[in-house]
Amino acid sequence: MSLGTHIGDELRRIRKKKNIKAEDLAKAVDVSQALISNIENGKSVPRINILEKIANHLGVDISELFNSRQIDSNLAKLLTEHKVDDATIEEISSLSIDTKKILIDLLSELTK
Numbered sequence: 001m002s003l004g005t006h007i008g009d010e011l012r013r014i015r016k017k018k019n020i021k022a023e024d025l026a027k028a029v030d031v032s033q034a035l036i037s038n039i040e041n042g043k044s045v046p047r048i049n050i051l052e053k054i055a056n057h058l059g060v061d062i063s064e065l066f067n068s069r070q071i072d073s074n075l076a077k078l079l080t081e082h083k084v085d086d087a088t089i090e091e092i093s094s095l096s097i098d099t100k101k102i103l104i105d106l107l108s109e110l111t112k
Contacts, residue, residue, distance in 0.1 A: 005042030007051070010065045012040040014058050017096065029053040064097060071100050078107040 015025055022040070026033040031050060038044035046054070048062075055062040072093070079089050092103065 004039075004045040007045060007065050008040040008042045011036075011054065014060055014064065015040075018058060020058065025054065025057060028057045071097055071104065075100050075104050075107075078104060078111070081111065082107060 015022065022036045023033050026036045029050065030053075031046075035044060035046070035050075039046055051062055051065060055065060075092070076089070079092065084092075092100070095103070
């Protein structure tokens with residue numbers, strides 16, 4: 001998965017989770033709706049100042065647009081160490097980033 005696709009996927013996931021329309025996000029950060037669409041579809045990687053505006057409007061740290069892969073990787077490692085079954089791993093994969101972070105913290109505490 002390319003960086004542009006990853007950022008777009010994360011942007012779409014967060015925007016939808018917060019029930020914000022692409023059109024409303026575009027207006028709020030003073031860009032075209034087409035640019036938001038292109039970002040979400042991995043066709044465009046915006047400049048960092050645009051990403052900062054988007055993250056601020058969504059109420060998230062800009063790192064959330066980049067780091068979910070690392071969170072998923074850390075979580076997968078911990079789940080494997082705890083011998084969690086595939087069906088449960090599949091369910092966990094659909095959790096929000098914040099919930100995954102909490103789960104990582106809990107599992108890390110269990111392994112101390």
